[in-house]
Amino acid sequence: MTDLKSGNFKLRDRTLLFACALGTAALGVGAFALAERFHVKPAWVFGCIVSLGFFLPVIRDFRGNFRSIPFALFSVAWAILHGIVFVVVMTYWGWVQWFVALVVELFLFHVLIDWLFGLKAPGEKSS
Secondary structure: OOOOOOHHHHHHHHHHHHHHHHHHHHHHHHHHHHHHHOOOOHHHHHHHHHHHHHHHHHHHHOHHHHHOHHHHHHHHHHHHHHHHHHHHHHHHOOHHHHHHHHHHHHHHHHHHHHHHHOOOOOOOOOO
């Protein structure tokens, strides 16, 4: 049995991590470069990045439920709504108000997925 953190595996893991970091940076720079080229406000690009940041934990927590088209569409729509809420709140108010809006928004997301789809977050118990 080979230790997974020995020699080659450790080097491979660090190389993949570095490659992912470079890829992420390149995507971010490319997104803002395209926004500049097509005269899109950087706030909208940042809002899209924040939407992806919301969507990734949803994918992780509810991975098996994405076979359901209604759930997948609901999640994508909510991610878009999340980006719009972020941009609007940050445009007119600030970080403190965004954190309050984020808590309310995540609460509503979990209430709605429970009500519409009967799903609980991984840490919650069924009633």
